[in-house]
Every structure is written in C-alpha cells, then in structure tokens.
Amino acid sequence: xxxxxxxxxLRTVDGKDDRLNEIVTSLITHLHAFVxxxxxxxxxxxxxxxxxxxxxxxxxxxHRNEFILLSDMLGLTTAVDDVNHHGPANMTPSSVEGPFHxxxxxxxxxxxxxxxxxxxxxxxxxxxxRVLDCDGTPLPGxxxxxxxxxxTGLYDSQDESxxxxxxxxxxxxxxxxxxxxxxxxxxxxxxxxxxTAGRLLKAIGRHPMRPAHLHVRVEAPGHRPxxxxxxxxxxxxxxxxxxxAVKPELVCHPVHREVADDRWELDTPYEEIEFDxxxxxxxxxxxxxK
Amino acid sequence: xxxxxxxxxLRTVDGKDDRLNEIVTSLITHLHAFVxxxxxxxxxxxxxxxxxxxxxxxxxxxHRNEFILLSDMLGLTTAVDDVNHHGPANMTPSSVEGPFHxxxxxxxxxxxxxxxxxxxxxxxxxxxxRVLDCDGTPLPGxxxxxxxxxxTGLYDSQDESxxxxxxxxxxxxxxxxxxxxxxxxxxxxxxxxxxTAGRLLKAIGRHPMRPAHLHVRVEAPGHRPxxxxxxxxxxxxxxxxxxxAVKPELVCHPVHREVADDRWELDTPYEEIEFDxxxxxxxxxxxxxK
Numbered sequence: 326x327x328x329x330x331x332x333x334x335l336r337t338v339d340g341k342d343d344r345l346n347e348i349v350t351s352l353i354t355h356l357h358a359f360v361x362x363x364x365x366x367x368x369x370x371x372x373x374x375x376x377x378x379x380x381x382x383x384x385x386x387x388h389r390n391e392f393i394l395l396s397d398m399l400g401l402t403t404a405v406d407d408v409n410h411h412g413p414a415n416m417t418p419s420s421v422e423g424p425f426h427x428x429x430x431x432x433x434x435x436x437x438x439x440x441x442x443x444x445x446x447x448x449x450x451x452x453x454x455r456v457l458d459c460d461g462t463p464l465p466g467x468x469x470x471x472x473x474x475x476x477t478g479l480y481d482s483q484d485e486s487x488x489x490x491x492x493x494x495x496x497x498x499x500x501x502x503x504x505x506x507x508x509x510x511x512x513x514x515x516x517x518x519x520x521t522a523g524r525l526l527k528a529i530g531r532h533p534m535r536p537a538h539l540h541v542r543v544e545a546p547g548h549r550p551x552x553x554x555x556x557x558x559x560x561x562x563x564x565x566x567x568x569x570a571v572k573p574e575l576v577c578h579p580v581h582r583e584v585a586d587d588r589w590e591l592d593t594p595y596e597e598i599e600f601d602x603x604x605x606x607x608x609x610x611x612x613x614x615k
Numbered sequence: 616x617x618x619x620x621x622x623x624x625l626r627t628v629d630g631k632d633d634r635l636n637e638i639v640t641s642l643i644t645h646l647h648a649f650v651x652x653x654x655x656x657x658x659x660x661x662x663x664x665x666x667x668x669x670x671x672x673x674x675x676x677x678h679r680n681e682f683i684l685l686s687d688m689l690g691l692t693t694a695v696d697d698v699n700h701h702g703p704a705n706m707t708p709s710s711v712e713g714p715f716h717x718x719x720x721x722x723x724x725x726x727x728x729x730x731x732x733x734x735x736x737x738x739x740x741x742x743x744x745r746v747l748d749c750d751g752t753p754l755p756g757x758x759x760x761x762x763x764x765x766x767t768g769l770y771d772s773q774d775e776s777x778x779x780x781x782x783x784x785x786x787x788x789x790x791x792x793x794x795x796x797x798x799x800x801x802x803x804x805x806x807x808x809x810x811t812a813g814r815l816l817k818a819i820g821r822h823p824m825r826p827a828h829l830h831v832r833v834e835a836p837g838h839r840p841x842x843x844x845x846x847x848x849x850x851x852x853x854x855x856x857x858x859x860a861v862k863p864e865l866v867c868h869p870v871h872r873e874v875a876d877d878r879w880e881l882d883t884p885y886e887e888i889e890f891d892x893x894x895x896x897x898x899x900x901x902x903x904x905k
Contacts, residue, residue: 362645
C-alpha cells in the first residue's frame with residue numbers, strides 16, 4: 326500500500342521551529358488541495374510558475390514589490406490585517422497600510438498639508454474629528470500620521486510636481502482629543518497595471534481602481550496603534566476597491582459648504598469631513614473582552 | 616451587513632476565460648483558507664513575500680528555475696503529474712521529468728552510454744527489458760529517451776568532465792519490443808541547496824537528496840508517451856526522495872553478477888537491471904476503461 330502523496334510530503338516537515346512547521350504544513354496542504362481541485366495541465370502549472378518568476382525578476386525592486394501588490398489585489402493583505410487586528414466592537418477598524426507610507430513632517434493643528442500645484446486645482450477640504458478610547462473618552466496628545474494622494478491620484482513619491490512631504494503630516498491632538506487640518510480632496514486612482522498583477526487583473530476582468538481615501542496611523546499612550554483608511558462616500562469604486570480595504574465604518578460623508586467659514590479659516594466653498602477615531606486599549610484581548 | 620472578505624474577492628473574478636476564472640477562484644479560496652488557518656502576523660506575511668521576491672530575483676535565470684525546484688520539493692510537481700497521467704492499472708506509472716532533460720544522441724541497442732571518466736570509476740551496469748502494451752504485447756520500434764547522472768550525481772550539463780550527450784541515448788526497441796544498453800550505476804545526489812529552496816528544506820529539517828535513478832521517456836505509435844524514472848532498490852533515500860517521485864512499480868533490483876557475460880559483452884563483474892515498460896493506448900480514458 327502506497328502512502329498518499331500529501332502524507333508523504335507532510336511527514337518530512339520536522340524542523341526545529343514549531344511555528345514554521347505549522348505554516349509550511351498548512352501551505353503545503355492548501356496548495357495540494359488547489360492542485361487536486363483544478364487539476365492543472367502541465368502547461369498550466371508551468372505557466373503559473375513562469376508568472377511567479379516574472380513577478381520576482383521583472384517587477385520587484387527598490388521602489389516596487391509586485392508580490393505585495395498581488396497580495397493586496399487578491400485580498401490577502403486585508404485577510405492578514407483582519408486576523409491581526411481584532412478589537413472591541415466600537416474600535417475604529419484597521420485597514421491595510423499600502424506601499425506609500427513614508428516619514429511625515431510635524432505640522433500644527435489646522436495646517437494646510439497641500440503645497441503642490443493641486444492646491445490650486447483641487448477641492449478645498451477640511452478634515453476634523455477626535456481621537457477617543459472605546460468608551461468615548463477623548464485622548465489628548467495622540468499622534469496622527471496622515472498621508473494621501475493628490476487630486477490626480479499621485480503621492481509625492483510618484484510625482485515630480487510634488488515636494489517630498491506634500492500631503493503628509495504628523496499632528497498631535499489637543500486637550501479635547503481633537504484634530505483638524507486643511508487639504509484638497511483626494512482622488513481615486515489605479516494601482517500600477519504594467520506588471521504581472523495588472524495582467525492578472527485584466528485577465529480576470531477586474532479594474533485596478535482604488536476609491537479616494539486618506540491614510541491615517543494613530544498612536545496614543547496606553548492604546549494599540551491603529552493603521553487605517555478614511556474613504557469618501559459616493560466614490561464609484563467604493564464597492565469594488567482593488568485592494569479590498571473598505572469597511573463601512575471607514576466611509577465618511579464630505580459635506581459641501583457653499584460659504585466661507587471663519588472657524589476653518591477657509592475663504593472659498595469647501596467640503597467638510599468629520600471622522601472620529603476610536604482606539605483599543607493596549608491590554609485588550611479577545612479573552613478579557615468576554 | 617458586510618459581505619465576507621473572501622466573497623468580496625471571489626465576486627470580482629469574472630474574466631472571459633472560464634478556465635482561468637476557475638483556477639484563480641480556487642487559488643484565492645485556498646490562499647485565504649491558509650491565512651485563516653495559520654493567522655500569520657504581518658511580519659510573517661511579509662517574510663513570506665520576501666521569500667518569493669528573492670526566489671525570483673536571485674535564483675531564477677537561464678539555467679535555473681527555483682520556483683520549479685520549490686514545486687518539486689513540496690510534492691506539487693508530482694501532484695500535477697499524478698492528475699495528468701491516470702491510466703490502466705498495469706501501465707507503468709509516470710513520474711516527474713525534472714530539469715535535466717536535453718536532446719540525446721541516437722545510439723544502437725547495446726551501446727555503452729557512458730564515455731566520461733565515470734566509465735573507469737563506476738559500477739558497470741546493463742539495463743534491459745521490453746516495451747509492451749498493457750496486455751503484454753511487445754511494441755517494436757518504440758523510442759526510448761534516456762538520461763542519467765554519473766557516479767557522483769552530476770549530469771553532463773552540470774559537469775565539465777563530461778561531454779555533451781554523455782549518459783544520454785535515444786534507443787529503438789527491436790522486433791520483440793526489447794531494448795538494452797550498458798552504462799555505469801547512477802548515484803543519489805542532492806538538489807541545489809544554495810537558494811531559497813535549500814534554505815526552506817533546511818529550516819523544516821529535510822535533506823535535499825534524490826535516490827539514484829535513470830530517467831526514461833518512451834514513445835510508441837498508438838500509445839501515450841510516458842515520462843518516468845527507474846529507481847534502484849536499497850538506496851538509502853528511496854523512502855525520502857526530495858522530489859517525491861518514487862512509486863513502488865518504478866523500483867528495480869540490480870542483480871550483482873560476479874562473472875563476465877558474453878550476452879551483454881561485459882568482461883568484468885557487473886550489475887544487471889531488468890525493467891519492462893508498459894504503455895497505455897492513446898485512446899485510453901478513465902471513462903472507456905470502466
């Protein structure tokens with residue numbers, strides 16, 4: 326009696342690192358299940374391996390990592406984010422960091438964070454809210470790290486017309502946990518489509534668009550850091566984000582204001598976004614929450 | 616109510632190629648199941664993606680394909696071979712081709728196929744048998760493509776001491792379906808261990824060895840081509856082939872002969888391997904076999 330192939334393979338996984346053994350065992354099991362299910366021809370299997378070779382050789386480098394992009398496009402990055410960031414029910418949910426984070430300049434509350442040519446073209450937008458704990462207590466001194474694309478969907482690192490640090494900021498909440506800043510409305514944009522991820526999206530009939538969003542990362546003493554997105558409703562791609570990062574709690578409603586407003590120091594019509602952020606305590610666990 | 620993540624991702628798979636949709640749907644489903652099962656930390660996930668980047672960038676090129684090696688080492692190549700090569704119960708089972716096939720010179724039956732320095736060092740070995748259909752009818756004029764490593768485990772393409780074509784042959788069976796050739800006994804050998812596949816094997820506590828074997832590919836009119844291995848029993852790695860290519864029907868028993876033999880034109884002690892090969896008819900299918 327011959328031992329089944331999968332059992333033969335799994336029997337060989339016996340390293341010193343129990344966690345690595347666990348990961349490799351699970352990966353082998355699921356890849357064999359994939360082969361059993363789709364029964365690839367040898368040509369199909371080699372085409373798949375060629376796809377991996379090209380992804381590594383042609384589309385990964387200092388400024389690009391196509392395997393991360395593929396992970397994003399297949400919803401795997403969000404899946405990994407989900408298993409790592411459970412929290413209290415009223416915590417602001419986390420969302421994937423994406424590839425465009427970089428160190429931001431410290432700015433004052435209320436600062437304009439748009440300095441490039443988009444400042445003249447874009448829709449003036451004020452974003453404000455509070456950082457709170459999950460009981461609603463304000464968290465003064467929380468640090469908010471912000472980054473966003475401009476009105477054409479480009480980050481400073483992708484666009485020569487923007488200086489480094491444009492549309493980025495580190496803000497610290499005031500004594501009421503409040504924050505605010507002025508910017509231009511971000512735009513939806515496509516992920517890079519010239520590589521293997523773009524070819525895969527096209528082949529399976531998908532668009533490469535991400536709905537307009539701001540990225541935020543928030544830290545406050547005694548609380549778990551949170552990395553998430555703020556999305557804008559009425560975006561045509563909100564229900565089909567190429568990176569599957571949208572969660573209902575992260576979608577806000579920009580209110581159009583026709584009249585200039587002294588409070589926000591804006592002398593033109595503008596849009597107003599209010600978004601509160603609720604952090605979980607450092608010591609929160611699934612167990613002690615029950 | 617939020618749609619579960621996996622359902623969101625699968626809903627986007629809607630290309631024109633039904634087969635590609637099927638493959639991608641299955642792959643996404645199994646990769647999400649893997650994430651749900653092992654719940655990787657973000658560091659673990661990124662380490663996995665880095666492993667893929669390095670595999671493509673550092674270990675794939677004109678003469679090497681580490682993704683194929685990984686597929687072999689995880690038993691996936693054998694799994695793909697298995698789903699593609701069902702046949703009648705008494706058919707000789709197929710086995711993976713491996714990376715060392717290249718066009719072989721045509722040789723006469725009985726030829727010595729060893730011309731390098733291994734001819735003086737190695738164990739003289741005669742290999743003979745018949746190519747048959749699954750009813751036992753001999754198949755004259757069948758073409759057997761042979762390739763093997765030398766006594767130190769190296770193929771001609773890996774070893775400057777061997778001329779191109781050494782330990783390779785194209786033979787044609789005689790009127791009784793018979794074949795024979797003279798060679799030296801092959802040796803077990805390690806797969807390349809300097810790349811990511813070798814690192815993975817080491818981390819999960821596995822050796823990189825393949826048991827000694829000959830590669831054969833057989834073609835006969837009216838029959839399905841067969842690519843397979845011939846293994847030698849008593850090899851210490853027979854139960855732990857790094858490529859999971861061993862099947863009981865492919866293991867033969869070399870018989871030691873102390874006396875020279877006129878029949879095989881051998882004037883020293885030698886080993887004798889007898890191996891018959893049974894091919895499936897071209898029109899065999901799982902359905903018409905029932």
